[in-house]
Amino acid sequence: MSVADQPIVILISGSGSNMAALVEASRQRRWAQRWGGRVVAVISNRPEAAGLEWAREQGLATAVVDHRQHEGREAFDAALMQAIDAHRPALVLLAGFMRILTPGFVAHYQGRLVNIHPSLLPAFPGLKTHQRAIEMGCRFAGATVHRVTAELDHGEILAQAVVPVLPDDTPERLAERVLSQEHRIYPEAVERLLSA
Template sequence: MEKHELKPARVVILISGGGTNLQTIIDQQEAGKLPITICAVISNRDDVQGIQRAQKHNIPVIVLEHNQFPSRESFDGRLQDIIDSQNPDIVVLAGFMRILTPDFTRHYEGKMINIHPSLLPHYQGLHTHRRVLEAGDLKHGATVHFVTAQLDGGPAIIQSSIEVEKSDSEESLKEKVLRQEHKIFPLAIRWLAEKRVVMREEKAFLDGEELAVGGVQFDKNEI
């Protein structure tokens, strides 16, 4: 019997900045490592490098500036309309610096993922590198997780850890964590596109197995 191949997943990517994770996703898609089609890149700022990265690869870009809307709800409502017009299978937050409303996150529950620069559930929110240094932690890292109404609180899919050295600064930690982000973000997107990872009842499952609180540990598994 002939094996039926999955159609490439339709992906919309949201950004607010330089777009290094966006670039990694584009590169892996163009190299045939990700079974996806990037339908659109949406930015809430018109002056960021991520826009140029998308345009260089002929990916449609939509700029929706949040400061042009009277409320968070009105911005999210318009953003939702734009995303839905692309009929995406997956919505990727790649450095999208907005707190999203509960109605918006519920609308995309199970198909929207984010990457966060900490070993969640530790250090939700901003300034994670500074907080790790202030706490004297020996480990730091990045987590890809499903997005829910709880800020950085959705179930984790995959994490990657780094050692924190005495010589580390916020900037050096940022660079080291970003390198890990570039490894695990495309992998999580591939799992989602291949329907290997799903979210059910506020929990993440990979190949039918419920994942632990931190998700798959990239630094402890051969993937």
């Protein structure tokens, strides 16, 4: 029995460690053979994003849509959609993609757009999540995989991982422990979507 093709496009802004975790999981767990899930392209809004080089070394198509070259968010999102749609993706995965997307972009990919956020949503949407968790005296922090909606860091929760906040934690140490859980839960959540 053949499986339907489910191309995956990943969006990054930096080192792309979650992107690398997704690509490696897709190969080790044979997503293509099991569900037709193939990472086909990595797109960044920053030409200097280190993850682009890693993706190229893996033989993946890469593209840059530099937000600084566009007049406003709508123009950037329109160019980004064009780059993504060239790959006809079943899923668009945000992996450290540091841009707030317009409602039109989110609507265009409704049901196909997924993000990972370094907190236990709905707590601490936005930036500086680890610092805020420590300052608030939280005993636990974590990460959330969720569907993207027009509201920042909202949407149906697909997976979460909990990490204890230690008494001597710094934002950097906490971020490191949370990131290791992100690398685990993001591929697991994507597998559930592919196999649904």
